[in-house]
Amino acid sequence: MELNSTLEAKDKKLGYILIAPTLIILFLVVIYPLLYAFYISFYNMNVAIPWKGKIFVGFDNYISVIQDISWWKAILRTFYFVIADIVVGIILGLMIALLLNKKLIIKSLIFAIVLFPYVLPPIVNALMWKLIYDSNYGLLNGMLYQFGFISDYIAWLSKTNLAIIMLIIANLWQGTPFAVILFLSGLKSIPLELYEAARIDGSSSWQSFKYITLPLLKPIIYILIVMKTILTFKIFDLIYALTGGGPANTTQVVSMKIYNESFNFLKFGRASAMSYILLGVVTCFVIIYMKLFEEKKETEN
Amino acid sequence: MRRPEIIKKRIISILMIFLILIVLFTVLIPFFWTFITSVAPAVDIHQRPPKWIPTKISFKYYMDIFTSSKKAFGVSYEFKRGILNSMIVSISVTVIALFFGSLAAYSVVRLKIPFGKFITLFILLTQMMPPVILIIPLYFIASKVNMFDRKVSLILIYLAFNLPLAIWILEGYFKSIPVSIEESALIDGCSRLQSLFRVLLPLSGPALFTTGIFVFIASWNEFLMALVFTSSLTAKTMPVAIAEFIGRFTTDYGLMATAGILGSMPPLIFAAIFQRYLISGITAGSVKG
Numbered sequence: 351m352e353l354n355s356t357l358e359a360k361d362k363k364l365g366y367i368l369i370a371p372t373l374i375i376l377f378l379v380v381i382y383p384l385l386y387a388f389y390i391s392f393y394n395m396n397v398a399i400p401w402k403g404k405i406f407v408g409f410d411n412y413i414s415v416i417q418d419i420s421w422w423k424a425i426l427r428t429f430y431f432v433i434a435d436i437v438v439g440i441i442l443g444l445m446i447a448l449l450l451n452k453k454l455i456i457k458s459l460i461f462a463i464v465l466f467p468y469v470l471p472p473i474v475n476a477l478m479w480k481l482i483y484d485s486n487y488g489l490l491n492g493m494l495y496q497f498g499f500i501s502d503y504i505a506w507l508s509k510t511n512l513a514i515i516m517l518i519i520a521n522l523w524q525g526t527p528f529a530v531i532l533f534l535s536g537l538k539s540i541p542l543e544l545y546e547a548a549r550i551d552g553s554s555s556w557q558s559f560k561y562i563t564l565p566l567l568k569p570i571i572y573i574l575i576v577m578k579t580i581l582t583f584k585i586f587d588l589i590y591a592l593t594g595g596g597p598a599n600t601t602q603v604v605s606m607k608i609y610n611e612s613f614n615f616l617k618f619g620r621a622s623a624m625s626y627i628l629l630g631v632v633t634c635f636v637i638i639y640m641k642l643f644e645e646k647k648e649t650e651n
Numbered sequence: 652m653r654r655p656e657i658i659k660k661r662i663i664s665i666l667m668i669f670l671i672l673i674v675l676f677t678v679l680i681p682f683f684w685t686f687i688t689s690v691a692p693a694v695d696i697h698q699r700p701p702k703w704i705p706t707k708i709s710f711k712y713y714m715d716i717f718t719s720s721k722k723a724f725g726v727s728y729e730f731k732r733g734i735l736n737s738m739i740v741s742i743s744v745t746v747i748a749l750f751f752g753s754l755a756a757y758s759v760v761r762l763k764i765p766f767g768k769f770i771t772l773f774i775l776l777t778q779m780m781p782p783v784i785l786i787i788p789l790y791f792i793a794s795k796v797n798m799f800d801r802k803v804s805l806i807l808i809y810l811a812f813n814l815p816l817a818i819w820i821l822e823g824y825f826k827s828i829p830v831s832i833e834e835s836a837l838i839d840g841c842s843r844l845q846s847l848f849r850v851l852l853p854l855s856g857p858a859l860f861t862t863g864i865f866v867f868i869a870s871w872n873e874f875l876m877a878l879v880f881t882s883s884l885t886a887k888t889m890p891v892a893i894a895e896f897i898g899r900f901t902t903d904y905g906l907m908a909t910a911g912i913l914g915s916m917p918p919l920i921f922a923a924i925f926q927r928y929l930i931s932g933i934t935a936g937s938v939k940g
Contacts (some may be wrong), residue, residue: 358763364843365762368754372814373766375751376773377813378860383788384780390787422933449667460671461922461930463678469929470874473890473897478681479909480897481688487697487904496700503699523681527935535934584781587874587890591897605783605875612878615751618787625784632779 377624391622404483411623420494420599421624424607424629427514431603434518435525440574442522443529448559451537464568469526479520483507507593510600517601521588525581529574529651536570537563572643579635583628583648604628688908696904710908726896726903730910732884733892740802740888741870741917744809748866749859751810752817755759757847760825761833770822774815779854784811786879793880800886806879809870817862820935824858825851861932864925868918889914 391411396402415421435509446464454460467475479512482489485505494500507513548558586605589595595602595610602610611621688696689712691705712727718725758764789808798804828851836846852859874890881887893914896907922929 351780355814361762361843362764365758365764368758368762369764369766371751372755372818375807375814379789380773380777380785383785383792386788386791387784390791391897396703414705417922449670449674450873452667453669459924460675462676462926463924465929466919467678468933469868469872469922470915471893471918472892473872473874473893474911474915475681477893477897477907478685481685481904481908481911482681484904487701489680489701492700492703513677518807523677527678531930531933535930554763560730582781586783590878591894608783609786609875612787612790622787623793625781625787628781629784632781649892 354430376550380412385426387622391626393619395616395618397618404619407619411620412627415627416621421607421627423599423630424457424602424604427601428583428585428603428605429516431518431585432579436575438582439522439526439529439578440571443574444533445525446526446530447533448563449535464527464530465620467524468531470524472524472587473591475520475524476588479516479523480592483516485579508597510597513593513597515600517588517592520592521582521585523579524588526575532574533567537565540566541645556573572639573593576636576639579639583632603611612637657762685908685911686906686940687914689912691905693905694793701815712906713913714908716909716913726906729884729887730889730892730896730913732891733887734913736802736886737871737882737889737914740805740809741867743802743806744813745863745867747806748810748813748817749863752814752821752862753847753852753855755814756818756821756825757851760822761830762843767822770815771819774819777812777815782875786875789818789876789880799880800882802886804880805886805888808876808880809866809873812873813866814867817866818931820862820865821855821858823935826852857928860925861928864928865932868921871917 356387392406392408394405394407394411396404397540415445450457450464464537480507483506485491485508488503488506491500491503494505495503506516529602546563547559548562553561574646578621585603589601589603590609604624608621608624611624660743672777687703687705687789690710691702692707695705696704696706714864715727719731721728755770759767759770785808793799793804832854833850835845836850837843841849872890873888874894877888877891881891893907893910895911896902
């Protein structure tokens with residue numbers, strides 16, 4: 351007994367030593383900076399005019415961001431990306447997964463190809479779409495010109511109403527494989543006997559999709575909605591590289607806005623307030639989802 | 652089966668194959684076009700419409716990048732250095748994350764450290780929080796302690812982003828290995844650390860592998876932090892070099908496309924060879940959400 355407890359104490363001590371490096375790194379790079387950003391958000395840092403020093407401004411930064419229409423417009427634009435990623439991405443992802451969920455000859459090659467956009471560096475994704483959308487030579491212009499749809503090349507990314515749609519398409523191209531992979535793993539876990547039984551009972555394949563496949567994939571759809579919201583709210587690389595937020599700010603998403611506020615306008619206090627408001631918005635979404643999905647689960651039961 | 656049914660089935664399966672081909676084509680066309688741009692003569696692709704099949708194939712840009720040196724080929728050399736820096740950073744992060752991650756996972760699973768919940772919370776936090784929120788405070792901290800434009804800074808930041816997930820995957824795997832295997836080693840006089848490194852880790856190959864691939868790809872692809880925290884050839888990574896390419900007004904498309912192809916090689920090779928690990932990692936990593 352005595353021996354056991356000393357052993358356990360020894361184990362615990364070793365345990366703390368082993369987890370220490372991780373905790374130190376997380377503290378230095380995540381926890382402390384998060385607290386520091388919160389602190390900065392209450393100050394006017396005056397980086398451009400250092401002799402003034404930083405000035406405590408209370409909630410002024412938060413108030414000015416909340417009253418700023420351009421901020422909410424940036425949130426709205428980010429939301430377009432999120433909606434497209436959720437609605438189109440999930441429907442398309444499910445369709446592709448159903449298509450690939452068959453006995454195929456070169457399955458592993460096909461899977462590898464479908465995985466490609468998922469692992470691709472987002473900045474290379476931006477580069478590839480730059481080569482597609484380019485106004486002087488791009489693939490899209492070339493194709494449309496070749497088939498006679500356009501008589502002159504179009505500057506896709508310089509048109510205020512087109513640019514965001516072009517970026518949404520590029521983002522969907524990279525984002526959809528994630529849904530495909532999750533759906534494929536979900537489809538694999540559905541026992542074949544269920545379909546067998548349904549077939550014997552005389553149900554059509556649409557009916558077995560509606561009453562077997564879809565209900566059993568619901569948890570995956572929920573996960574995808576939450577993950578896509580979180581991931582797409584972070585979108586930055588593609589927009590930074592392709593339009594920089596332009597033309598006329600029509601593609602300026604939140605991350606871009608915060609980045610510009612910090613490194614172009616040097617308003618670090620206000621940018622920190624933005625970051626915290628953004629974190630609040632994302633958290634709200636996640637909480638609302640959790641509530642919605644839990645209620646749904648309960649009513650279904 | 653009656654004849655019309657057989658014919659119907661045939662038509663459906665042909666339609667399926669056709670649709671699969673469309674999907675594959677849509678996925679591959681940006682790659683194809685980038686590759687064509689990287690090997691075709693500039694004249695071919697600047698025509699209206701471009702020559703879809705290049706008249707001549709040349710790997711000149713690839714050679715330029717590989718043979719570039721400090722004195723010649725300015726932009727090519729910048730990109731080459733970017734690739735090298737990315738390699739150093741990503742490999743360091745992967746190795747260190749696996750090492751620290753194994754230690755932490757072991758301590759949570761076997762040594763009954765009360766941090767399990769804390770780690771889960773951290774995975775949620777590091778996934779949910781937009782990384783842009785950390786940029787400003789890290790920027791001020793880095794300028795105070797002289798950590799700008801150094802690979803070490805990037806390595807530390809990426810470690811923090813990737814450790815929680817690494818621990819989470821390893822933890823799940825360690826739990827699945829029966830305690831009895833380790834107990835016999837402990838009775839034979841192994842210390843806890845010896846049993847971790849000689850018994851547990853050799854059995855955890857697949858988990859270490861999956862984790863390693865994920866950490867490597869995440870570090871290789873990261874752009875925002877690298878953009879803010881590096882500025883010169885000593886630390887600038889591949890994504891930053893590519894962003895500068897895209898941003899230039901007079902762009903050499905061929906060179907730019909070559910950079911894109913080379914920059915995407917490591918993750919693509921991983922996806923092609925280790926797809927099973929990747930897929931299992933993606934599904935495991937998402938279930939927690």
